Amino acid sequence: MSAHGPLCVGIDPHASLLDAWGLPDTAAGVRTFALTVLEAVGGQVAAVKPQSAFFERHGSAGVAVLEEVVAAGRDTETLVVVDAKRGDIGSTMGGYADAYLRDGSPLAGDALTVSPYLGSGSLAPAVEAALATGRGLFVLALTSNPEGREVQHARDAEGVAVADRVARAAGASNAAELATTGGDLGSIGLVVGATIGDAATRLGVDLSAVRGPLLAPGVGAQGAGAAELAAVFGDARRAVLASSSRGVLGAGPDVGALRDAARRAADEAGAALR
Numbered sequence: 001m002s003a004h005g006p007l008c009v010g011i012d013p014h015a016s017l018l019d020a021w022g023l024p025d026t027a028a029g030v031r032t033f034a035l036t037v038l039e040a041v042g043g044q045v046a047a048v049k050p051q052s053a054f055f056e057r058h059g060s061a062g063v064a065v066l067e068e069v070v071a072a073g074r075d076t077e078t079l080v081v082v083d084a085k086r087g088d089i090g091s092t093m094g095g096y097a098d099a100y101l102r103d104g105s106p107l108a109g110d111a112l113t114v115s116p117y118l119g120s121g122s123l124a125p126a127v128e129a130a131l132a133t134g135r136g137l138f139v140l141a142l143t144s145n146p147e148g149r150e151v152q153h154a155r156d157a158e159g160v161a162v163a164d165r166v167a168r169a170a171g172a173s174n175a176a177e178l179a180t181t182g183g184d185l186g187s188i189g190l191v192v193g194a195t196i197g198d199a200a201t202r203l204g205v206d207l208s209a210v211r212g213p214l215l216a217p218g219v220g221a222q223g224a225g226a227a228e229l230a231a232v233f234g235d236a237r238r239a240v241l242a243s244s245s246r247g248v249l250g251a252g253p254d255v256g257a258l259r260d261a262a263r264r265a266a267d268e269a270g271a272a273l274r
């Protein structure tokens, strides 16, 4: 983020984008799409975020393309966040941790998005694998979609919002990690949508106390921009990695146009979060 600006470019090969790029809605089309995005922004932005769903919809051939994208990302200075939003009971979570967070696994990028809605403790195998291998997690806390509120804004018997419980669990892990390693940001980040308005403040979620990176989807196609980024994150803004998929991908398939769109988005995010 220091070197390239606080932008993550989502690699979301929607059927409609494949069509707009003149590509077939097949695993081969997805491969050309994803590798074109990497060619354009690899080494130019802080992170890319392949959306697993759009690879999975092509079955095993699509998952093989996701593996290829993860491997190609390793050859760039750009981090790869695999957006698979995994979450399950602890024993099964161990399987997902092996798949996405263990050295040598073909699906292991630099970080994985995970869902804490089977309980933050259920993510322990993923937290353990991330810390052991130098990878990271982004835990869904306050998602960019309006439907997330019914779960994330609910309060428990002690009056603490569910999203705040999630943030506190991440903060506790990061405090323990940073007490040993030093540094500014721990390995357990949160997903906090740039579209959430004043929800974090209203719910009492202290984003600065998390001491982890804050992945902020919702920039671009979902309507958030520089003003929203600045307003949502306040004092925590330096930890924010703004994420945009369609807002950048719409500039393709020309590599130069994609690169320019990503640079503009990175500059805008950087100015908003400075």
Ligand SMILES: O=c1ccn([C@@H]2O[C@H](COP(=O)(O)O)[C@@H](O)[C@H]2O)c(=O)[nH]1
Residues within 6 Å of the ligand: 010, 012, 051, 083, 142, 143, 144, 145, 191, 192, 193, 217, 218, 219, 220, 221, 222, 243, 244, 245, 246, 247
């Ligand atoms: O709260 C969340 C968590 C993840 N996402 C993902 O980000 C991209 C957004 O794509 P855009 O085209 O920029 O809208 C997509 O992969 C989502 O699954 C999110 O939007 N909100």
